[in-house]
Each structure stands twice: as C-alpha cells, then as structure tokens.
Amino acid sequence: MSTQVKIGDRTFSCVKLSEADFKDIAAVYVIICVSKDGSWTVLDVGQSGEVGTRINSHDRQSCWVSNCTNKNIWVCVYPMPSSQYSKDDRTQFESFLRKKYNPPCGER
Numbered sequence: 001m002s003t004q005v006k007i008g009d010r011t012f013s014c015v016k017l018s019e020a021d022f023k024d025i026a027a028v029y030v031i032i033c034v035s036k037d038g039s040w041t042v043l044d045v046g047q048s049g050e051v052g053t054r055i056n057s058h059d060r061q062s063c064w065v066s067n068c069t070n071k072n073i074w075v076c077v078y079p080m081p082s083s084q085y086s087k088d089d090r091t092q093f094e095s096f097l098r099k100k101y102n103p104p105c106g107e108r
Contacts, residue, residue: 001015002014002015003015003074005032005040005076007030007032007042007076007078007097007101008093008096008097008100010078010093011078012030012076012077012078013076013077013078014032014074014075014076014077015074015075016072016073016074016075017031017055017064017073017074017075020055020056020075021052022051022052022055022075022077023051023052024049024050024051024052024053025050025051025052025077025079025081026047026048026049026050026051026079026080026081026082026085026087026090027047027048027051027077027078027079027080027090028045028046028047028077028078028080028090028093028094028097029045029046029047029048029051029054029055029075029076029077029078030042030044030045030075030076030078030097030101031043031044031045031064031073031074031075031076031103031105032073032074032076033064033067033068033070033072033073033074034072034073034074035070035072036070040074041101042097042101042102042103043063043064043067043068043073043103043104043105044060044063044064044103044104044105044106045094045097045098045101045103045106046094046106047080047087047090047091047093047094048090049082049087051077055075060105060106063104063105063106064105067104067105078093080093
C-alpha cells in the first residue's frame with residue numbers, strides 16, 4: 001500500500017523499500033528515511049527510464065542504510081512517462097530536488 005508524500009512541489013507515491021515492487025517506468029525517485037514521529041529526511045534522489053530495475057539493484061543501498069539509523073527506508077516515485085517527458089525533464093527535476101534537499105547519498 002502506497003502513501004502520498006509531497007516532495008518539492010509534486011506528490012510522490014511512497015512505499016517501504018522492503019515492499020517496493022515498481023514496474024519499469026520512467027520516473028524520478030526519492031529515497032527517504034522515516035522516523036518514528038512520521039517526519040522524514042531525503043537520503044537520495046535519482047531518475048531512471050526503468051525505475052523498477054534501478055531500485056531493485058541500486059548501487060547506493062548501503063549508503064541509504066548507513067544514513068538511516070532506524071532502517072525505516074521508503075522509496076517515493078513520481079512517474080514521468082517518456083510519452084510526456086524527456087530524459088532532460090527528469091534530470092532537471094532530479095537536480096531541483098538534489099539542490100533543495102542536499103541528500104547524503106549520490107552525486108552532488
């Protein structure tokens with residue numbers, strides 16, 4: 001079951017990393033650490049034309065775990081279908097979110 005979370009200026013669908021089963025769609029994704037009180041911090045931001053495959057085999061998962069002490073890691077996805085958005089559109093949105101949240105994992 002997904003939860004809607006407003007990140008930046010858009011609404012993302014979020015699920016626990018352990019329950020993530022995304023289809024290979026073009027999307028921007030945000031990895032968050034959720035604390036007991038429900039607040040969250042951004043761990044990582046990325047984009048992919050095949051988000052399901054990217055999340056399942058992500059090379060930065062160890063960074064997510066080391067930066068989320070309670071291990072309550074969630075994946076949030078904002079679909080940006082190739083029929084409506086270009087890779088440049090996804091990259092620009094990813095850059096906007098990286099600047100806004102300055103996540104500890106991934107490229108800066």
